[in-house]
Amino acid sequence: MTGFGKTKGSDEQERGAAVPKIKRAVGSSESRSEQRDIARFDEEAATDRQFVTALARGLEVLRCFEPRERYLGLSELARRAGLPKATVARLAGTLAKLGYLRYSEALGKYSLGTGVLSLGYSMLSNLDIRDVARPFMQELAEYARASVAIGVRDRLSVVYIEWVRSSAPITVMRSVGVRLPLATTSMGRAYLAAASEAERNEVLEHVRAHDEANWPRIERGIVQAVKDYEERGFCLSAGDWDKDIAAVGVPFTAPDGTRMAFNCGGPAFVMSRETLEEDLGPRLVDLVNRLGAALGRR
Template sequence: MAARRDPASAAPPRASRPVEDRHFVTALARGLEVLACFRTGSVLGNQELAVRCQLPKSTVSRLTATLTRLGYLIQIGESGKFRLGTATLSLGSAMLSKLDVRQVARPWMEELAAQCKVEVALGARDRLSMIYIESCRSPRPPAVVLDVGARIPVATTAMGRAWLSAIDGHEREEFLERVRRRDAAAWPETKRGIERSLHEHRTLGVTCSFGEWQSHINGIACAVRPGDGLPPMAISCGGPAARLSPRQLLAEVRPRLIAMVARIEDALTLPNGRARWSA
């Protein structure tokens, strides 16, 4: 099966709001949409950003000029193109440093990666993607090198499907409608895979993606509920299909993954039921 296009590489979904919402700052939303277009190593010009954000080029030019002045973008020489600036580091690093779930999960993730020789990753949802917030590699060479900050699609990956299994039905329906609109041609097959994964989660405790995201990668995942008002996350285990079969993942890795997630959730929860949040 050919590798699927990551929806994150296309335009981010436009921010939607009721017309009467007086507290919605359109200019701010548009600036954040511009920043959301950039991925690891992205270099984009105003014309590309205008297409992705579905905004007039003149509007995008003003936004990029402002973001550049504030340090959120850096203009590359005289090319007229931009990449993310160092000011964006403060946003991501401040959030990551406060996530107890990363600190709690990492030792167990490292242990699982070493024991089962799999890649273990913790991710949270951002738009139509899951973004890695922690990653542990097995001693063996990985099929795909994905570090913290990497993005993978929700709809075709085990990690994304685990997140889908953890949210409520109304939120899931709204999200899947966005996926359908983004790629109507692929939707029937995508929908079948998601429905199968939701059934797997109910019966097996994990979601699966065997060659559906990339043909040479197999993976399973389990939802994590960090509490304290944070949205559900997911931990995935996977690797090259050539040495990591679905049977091995389900028979050997699955029980360890489920047990690990239970330990993480227990460790994050105090006796009064509230999750810890770093000071």
């Protein structure tokens, strides 16, 4: 698998496009996906003495819950985790005893427990960058009459760890913990544009495997995002993820090495591409530069 170098096709050379060559995934059925997940755990355990398969499988069960999904049964947990139902039953029972899951006798289903909340709160409370960045974010949000957020990568998503909105009556409502697609949002594209070639290609291989039908469109967006970042320092997503949302994104690396990205976005009908490119993009780049200077002074 190669990086974002120019291909040999004459049409692509004329456009100056740099298209990643991603291997086509073999098979797309849920059963094959589940088999790959199980094989992944077994392979890791065989090659890495620090890898504990049972722990990995337990964490996969916890990751099955999506926002606004309170209860999941064993069959759905097993399908999403790619694990046998009997295995999931034992894992879920253990997690419930430890407080990471709760079992509803009436429904016969599980929900996340307070133990998960405690872990998440501890992680967020240790991110000093949020306190330093918030005034800068609020200033830009009010100017743009939009919202500004910080996100970190989690597999094929970016997760908000901070979010502020303007006092404008019309804005996009989000919150800390919201997950957005990595490959089609401005924040996710900014993260990928600044990532190493190896990480970017690995991510894109998984993106293609998960969404073969839309891959050509996704690929074009990533190629353009890399070009935009190299030339202007920011990436765009104007209706690419959601036709009603327009946003600009900028990557950032914290002093401790944590890589993340910022975005500024709002309703597409009030945020034109020209506004994103000529005004908000440069302002978000400036925000990130000022934040880096502020953190360096601490």
